[in-house]
Amino acid sequence: MAGKERDFGTGESVGLTIGSALLWGVAHIATGRQRTGFALMTVYLVLVAVIVTLATAFRGQLLSLAVRPSWLMALTIAIAAIAVIWSVVILWSFWLVRPAASGRNPAAATAGLLCLMIIAPSAWATRLAYVSHDVVSSVFSATTSTPVVSMDPWSGATRLNILLVGADAAANRIGVRTDSMTVASIDTVTGRTTLFGLPRNLEQAPMPKGPARDRFPYGFTGEGPRTPGLLNEVYQYAENHPEVVPGVRSGHRGPTLLKETISGILGIPVDYYAMVDMAGFAEIIDAMGGVKVTIREPITYGRHSEGVLPAGTRRLSGEDALWYGRSRTNSDDYVRMGRQKCLLNAVAQQADPVTLLNSFERLAGATKRAISTDFPQDLLPALMDLGQKVKRTHIRSVQFVPPLISTAYPDWDLIRETVADALKDRPKVAKPASATPSSTPNAGDAISLDDVCG
Structure with a gap:
């Protein structure tokens, strides 16, 4: 039975619409749609219970998942889907309990405001999840050279x-x-x-075994008379001379040689x-x-x-x-x-x-x-x-x-x-x-x- 048929007043319509936003299914039960109303309530309560459990008992795991691109994309989709479903429930509830024509404007405005209150923070959270995904994917390497063991991500390293x-x-x-x-x-x-x-300004840094040490057997001396051969030059030297770090692409040669050099020093x-x-x-x-x-x-x-x-x-x-x-x-x-x-x-x-x-x-x-x-x-x-x-x-x-x-x-x-x-x-x-x-x-x-x- 529609709200119009039940002759809901403006105040009742606004109250039931707000109630349905806070607990899905309230408006449906009020209009005699018991099965649908209780089903919506059950879905809502399960969703709230899951969110509360994740935010409390599994907070540490959530922080870890927040830096996984696949989970961030799934989170983006989930937040957007929940916001859309929630807004549909609010509008559906309003439609069921809408008052007579003279009182529809305040009730409709309430429904619209409630939808905005759901969509705005959801859009913000979705944006954060998307930006996080973008940063993780852009800055960090997609693969690792060694398999990651779930029980010990550091593979036994102390x-x-x-x-x-x-x-x-x-x-x-x-x-x-x-x-x-x-x-x-x-x-x-x-x-x-x-x-x-x-x-x-460390001088004559010992080079790692291989082409770099072959070129600088007694320590790094730089490009020649124009450079003093300091430790802070190793990075750019490797970028300029691919032959000292063979098989490594541009942009990675400098870090590779600098890591190996400093590893040997320390x-x-x-x-x-x-x-x-x-x-x-x-x-x-x-x-x-x-x-x-x-x-x-x-x-x-x-x-x-x-x-x-x-x-x-x-x-x-x-x-x-x-x-x-x-x-x-x-x-x-x-x-x-x-x-x-x-x-x-x-x-x-x-x-x-x-x-x-x-x-x-x-x-x-x-x-x-x-x-x-x-x-x-x-x-x-x-x-x-x-x-x-x-x-x-x-x-x-x-x-x-x-x-x-x-x-x-x-x-x-x-x-x-x-x-x-x-x-x-x-x-x-x-x-x-x-x-x-x-x-x-x-x-x-x-x-x-x-x-x-x-």
């Missing part, structure tokens, strides 16, 4: 070593220079992380790399709404000392954060390396889910432009789980800088011994009373970034 590269392709230089090189060594069980920082395997364009890094920080750091001493920046970052705890914009991590005015490469570690630590600690969600599309766009990596998509869920463990620990840092290491005549054996000591089960963590990112750490000590950065 540590995951990722090379973090800050690249600077300035207008006044040819190609890309990897001015910031840090290996994050992460315990796959506890999440305890040690950062190993290598200065850009004496540990480098599993994957992630390279961030420095200008793009500033975009990411702006999308986060800035990053809060403690500046111990004023930092002068700019090619002509045109600016100063005052001392104190403050929130830096992307541009200011870039200068914080890059400036060498009145300091040196090693001081800058310390500040870069503090900046990485601050970004990692402050990238909370609410911040990321509020600026998701801006972050997604900046990430696509700024980051390149060979990390495979099928390991992303495990990496997210590991990332949560890392955030609950204190990140430590070892920098291979003077006086521990001479950049002109590095002691490669000492570097490897220091790395091995730092990665022991219970490494001794130095906590100097006046440690700051503007001071050179004690030789060989693993310094807690929380102590150093404030």
